[in-house]
Amino acid sequence: MTPPPAAPGVLVAAWTIARKDLTVELRTRAAFLSAAVFTILAAAIFLYAWDPTAVAAIDLAPGVLWVIFTFAGLLGLNRSFGAELADRAIDGLLVAPISREAVFLGKALANLIFVLGVQVVAIPTVVLFYNLSLGWGAVAAIAGVAVLAAVGLVAVGTLFSAMAVNTRLAELLLPVLALPFFVPIVTAAAQATVLLVNGRPLTGALDWIRLLVAFDLVFVSACTVAYPFTIER
Amino acid sequence: MHPVPTPPLATIETRGLIRRFDRQEALRGVDLTVAPGDCLAVFGPNGAGKTTLLRVLAGLLDPSGGTASVAGITLPGGVAARAQVGLISHHTMLYPALTARENVEFAARLHGLASPRAAAESALGRLGVLDRADTPVRILSRGLQQRVSIARAFVHAPRVMLLDEPYTGLDAVGAAALSEALTDLQSSGAALMLVTHNLDEGLALATHVAVMRGGRFVRSARRDAIDPTSFASEYRAVVGAAG
Numbered sequence: 001m002t003p004p005p006a007a008p009g010v011l012v013a014a015w016t017i018a019r020k021d022l023t024v025e026l027r028t029r030a031a032f033l034s035a036a037v038f039t040i041l042a043a044a045i046f047l048y049a050w051d052p053t054a055v056a057a058i059d060l061a062p063g064v065l066w067v068i069f070t071f072a073g074l075l076g077l078n079r080s081f082g083a084e085l086a087d088r089a090i091d092g093l094l095v096a097p098i099s100r101e102a103v104f105l106g107k108a109l110a111n112l113i114f115v116l117g118v119q120v121v122a123i124p125t126v127v128l129f130y131n132l133s134l135g136w137g138a139v140a141a142i143a144g145v146a147v148l149a150a151v152g153l154v155a156v157g158t159l160f161s162a163m164a165v166n167t168r169l170a171e172l173l174l175p176v177l178a179l180p181f182f183v184p185i186v187t188a189a190a191q192a193t194v195l196l197v198n199g200r201p202l203t204g205a206l207d208w209i210r211l212l213v214a215f216d217l218v219f220v221s222a223c224t225v226a227y228p229f230t231i232e233r
Numbered sequence: 234m235h236p237v238p239t240p241p242l243a244t245i246e247t248r249g250l251i252r253r254f255d256r257q258e259a260l261r262g263v264d265l266t267v268a269p270g271d272c273l274a275v276f277g278p279n280g281a282g283k284t285t286l287l288r289v290l291a292g293l294l295d296p297s298g299g300t301a302s303v304a305g306i307t308l309p310g311g312v313a314a315r316a317q318v319g320l321i322s323h324h325t326m327l328y329p330a331l332t333a334r335e336n337v338e339f340a341a342r343l344h345g346l347a348s349p350r351a352a353a354e355s356a357l358g359r360l361g362v363l364d365r366a367d368t369p370v371r372i373l374s375r376g377l378q379q380r381v382s383i384a385r386a387f388v389h390a391p392r393v394m395l396l397d398e399p400y401t402g403l404d405a406v407g408a409a410a411l412s413e414a415l416t417d418l419q420s421s422g423a424a425l426m427l428v429t430h431n432l433d434e435g436l437a438l439a440t441h442v443a444v445m446r447g448g449r450f451v452r453s454a455r456r457d458a459i460d461p462t463s464f465a466s467e468y469r470a471v472v473g474a475a476g
Contacts, residue, residue: 004316004389008345016342020328020335027330027369083328092326092385095291096343097316233295233309 007097010105017093017106022113024083031079032117035072039122042068047129057130062193065126066186069119069146070153070179076114077157078174080107081165094231104227108158108220115150119143132197141202142193148212149189152219156181159223162230181219188212244269244304244393244424245290251298252285259285261448262299267441269392272415272425274435274456277445278472283428286445287395290426291320303393316344319391323398325382329371333362333381336370337388344389356384361410375402383411387418394418396427400434412438432465444471 008016025031046064050057084090093103123142127134134142157178164173192208202209245267252260259282267273277283288294290303292315301308304317320326327336334353341349341356357363360380370378379402386394394415400408415438419425429435436442436456442464443453451471 004392005345005347007312007316008343013343016339020331020339023335024328024330086329087327088322088324089326089328091291091293091320091322091324092340093343094293095315095318095320096340097312097345098343099312 004097008102010099010102013096013098013102014105014109017103018109018113021080021083021107021110025110025114031076032114035075035114035118036121038075039068039072039118040125042071043122043125043129057132058197059194061126061130061132062190062197064130065122065193066149066190068122068126069115069149070182070186072118072122073115073150073153073157074175074178076118077111077154077161077178078171080111080158080161082161082170085165100228100231101224104158104162104224107162108154108223111154111158112150115154116147119146119150134197137202138196138199141196141205145189145192145196145205145209145212148209148216149185151216152185152212153182155216155219155223156185159227159230162227166232185212185215185219188215245273245302245426247286247290247299247301249299250286250289250296250301252282252289252294253297258297259448260289263445263448263450265443265450265453267424267426269422269424270419271440272419272427272438273441273443274427274429274439275443275445275450276429276432276435276468281445282448283445284397285448287320287322287397287426287428290393291315291318291395316389317392319386319389319394321383321386321394321396321399323401325370325378326385327370327378327382330369332367332369333357333373333377333384334366336381337385340385341388346389352388353384356388357381359387359410359414360384361406376404376407379403380407380410383414387414390418390421390423392423394423394425396425396429398429399427400429400431408434432461432468436461436464444468446471
């Protein structure tokens, strides 16, 4: 018999898994549509609950934006490993000659693209609803902060999605497990956004951005290493 | 002077294999050897430990005690061991939103095959479902889904094929295609291990048979050393005792 071909490297395998997940999401659109509709509805609810005479839009909008990001992201993260349970597709992944870390990174990459897609809906929605006047520089800087925050949120969310998926209360358990770990990321991201929305230069938000980068490095590394321990062996 | 023929290297081997779930032992000291080109059919009642045994050999579960190896690699053998293994289960392990071709091609990519698309088409053709290659799996019948699932397991021509009730849901054409593909794989030197309740299907493919109960092999023999009729009544007695 011929020897088996060389197994793909971690990054190639991760991209293969991410591409598969994104193809499934494009076909079903189940999670993205739910998250997009949630984003618009949540922004509308916050708008109607807002008293403009008590709090200025410029002060409220960053908080609203990050609350929406956090909960809309959870909708997609819940499905991340849930989709693998249908007819035990997860067994097909785990029996393949790829590292467990590649499975995690592939799932996280697909989730990152999903969350960034939600942000593409959320940022203009909040800007529009709260009538914020932002220059292109501020928009680009907020988008950068959003990407940095998404990396950390997705790393933590993907790990906890893997842990929660085999439990009966997965949809309840994921937010309970993940939200405490989201707090430092969302705090740094929201503080940076407040400064940028208020017209401060990017340099004024650098401390918060550095903190976000540090959280990303810690969470991505720790969650990648921890993921193999979430699999029953 | 003729060289002395050496016995073929065992492709699946376990010695005293134990697997526990908390305090319960699902496998209690399983010894087996499957040489290249052999097929071991394992029969047994529900809860005998057959599926657990396959999942340990597939690398999905670690042994709790004893030793196990596939293709000479001691388990848990990580990526190197999993590259040698194909797994067919009564779960299809497919993604319903993807087409048959996309599902098999995905598996081919994960195995690092040089031409994943060609390999996927070849595997689907072998199972007689190439004409449904671009159909989303969710709208295929259960039998066709099972054929696609089998194509997924065959795509990398594994040296060790582990089969858990592979004939479930297959019609006569699908069952014949599977038997032919398994016979070809066996002829190429792969080792097969088949877990089933169906004596006829198991005995048709097997070179060796074993009966499992309570996490142990209670009977094992070469296929050509047993009489199917007496084996069937003996098996019914074992299943009856377990129930």
